[in-house]
Amino acid sequence: MRIAVLSDVHGNLTAFDAVLADIDARGIATILNLGDVAGKGPRGSAAIARTRDRCAVTIRGNWDDFLPVSADHEDPAIRWWHDELSGDDRAWLAALPLSHHLALAGRRIRLVHASATSVYTRVHFHHTEDEFAEMFATTELTGAGPEPTVVLYGDVHDAYVETDHGRTLVNVGSVGNPLDETTASYVILEALGDTFSIQIVRVPYDIEAELAVADALGMPTLEEWSIELRTAIYRGRHTALGLTTPR
Secondary structure, three states: OEEEEEOOOOOOHHHHHHHHHHHHHOOOOEEEEOOOOOOOOOOHHHHHHHHHHHOOEEOOOHHHHHHHHOOOOOOHHHHHHHHHOOHHHHHHHHOOOOEEEEEEOOEEEEEEOOOOOOOOOOOOOOOOHHHHHHOOOOOOOOOOOOOOOEEEEOOOOOOEEEEEOOEEEEEOOOOOOOOOOOOEEEEEEEEEOOEEEEEEEEEOOOHHHHHHHHHHOOOOOHHHHHHHHHHOOOHHHHHHHOOOOOO
16 A cells, blocks of 8 residues: 655645656555645645545645635735635635544554644754654644554655654655755655555656746745745745845
């Protein structure tokens, strides 16, 4: 059995379609989505439609949580991404579950967007031992059940695998807004009898084509988005590094 797990599409349909094509080429039928389908990129509504069609399970991310209720947000960019969605899109996002559980090759696997505490609690690649342990804790967000041996999450757009004392923490990276390298990222879980494997897959896509769509649609924060997609450097660091987009 092979399962594809992806996250953080962020309305980047060009990257999403490239990842889906790669998954299809590998003959993988089951796709799980860890959230943040819309926001930041230009085509959140189209990404939601693609997600609803292709993903067996989608869990709620932080953008999925606040966008549906952001009609009067003080930030005009947030209002733009809210308004780009239909009423049905917003209702679907608001109803998404916060976690999902499955078993594979003897592993108890938990899926969350950001952490076991909240969709707004961030756990970076450089985390503490306590932050690692908390990803495996039973909380109101995760619901009751046996403690997982594998946790997959998204949110920080930085793919990695870490195993400690029999517990494995996996960040699947980002499809639409990767911040570790400029190619889209997703993960394949594979079980062959009792054998279990985790593979991080990187998929190139046409960044300039996606940026042209964002420009044509008049998407806000286009400069920050352009630099992030071209450099994989988070927008909060752009000013300090002197990064700008030529005009």
